[in-house]
Amino acid sequence: MNHIRNLHTDENPEYTACEHGDDYPEREWLQSGTKVYDKLREEWLRTRLVNGIGMMSPHAQTSKVESFHNILLHFCPKLLVYSYQGMKCRLYLAVLHWNENCDRAQAVDAEGNPVYRLKYPRSKEGGHTVERVLTAGTCGYVKALMRVVVELVENRGAAQRQHGGATASTSTECLSSSPRQWRSRASF
Numbered sequence: 001m002n003h004i005r006n007l008h009t010d011e012n013p014e015y016t017a018c019e020h021g022d023d024y025p026e027r028e029w030l031q032s033g034t035k036v037y038d039k040l041r042e043e044w045l046r047t048r049l050v051n052g053i054g055m056m057s058p059h060a061q062t063s064k065v066e067s068f069h070n071i072l073l074h075f076c077p078k079l080l081v082y083s084y085q086g087m088k089c090r091l092y093l094a095v096l097h098w099n100e101n102c103d104r105a106q107a108v109d110a111e112g113n114p115v116y117r118l119k120y121p122r123s124k125e126g127g128h129t130v131e132r133v134l135t136a137g138t139c140g141y142v143k144a145l146m147r148v149v150v151e152l153v154e155n156r157g158a159a160q161r162q163h164g165g166a167t168a169s170t171s172t173e174c175l176s177s178s179p180r181q182w183r184s185r186a187s188f
């Protein structure tokens with residue numbers, strides 16, 4: 001609202017000055033307090049428009065949430081039904097996979113140049129966008145999980161030997177209590 005009135009700086013810390021330099025062409029500027037300016041101000045500061053611009057801001061992009069949902073769908077395809085436990089475990093796996101891979105760096109070629117690729121999204125109707133190619137994803141969490149499982153099994157084995165099996169059978173009760181329910185659904 002300032003630039004159009006020939007004001008190119010502001011006290012607002014989020015917007016201290018215009019991006020342009022000093023060499024902008026001469027033109028007629030709007031005056032505050034005029035009917036045209038007030039009308040324009042009213043249109044530009046409409047809540048819906050302001051909220052829409054907020055959504056376009058790079059600080060509030062939803063693309064990360066969308067990519068997480070894609071990862072989640074990979075682990076929990078919508079066409080299959082899982083038990084509560086199965087769903088919970090798959091959600092955990094999706095989170096582990098996401099946390100390990102969400103901050104991947106851009107890939108570089110043999111000469112060390114950053115790699116890009118062209119994409120042709122349907123929304124561009126034949127047009128293209130340039131996308132950064134990231135380094136390959138990793139699944140290091142799988143090894144870490146396996147290690148935990150082995151440790152748990154070993155500890156349980158040790159506990160079983162110590163207490164003659166009584167403690168171990170109670171601790172696995174929750175997992176083996178409803179085999180019929182498990183069988184009727186897609187297995188985890």
Ligand SMILES: [Zn+2]
Binds near residue numbers: 007008018
């Ligand atoms: Zn300006």
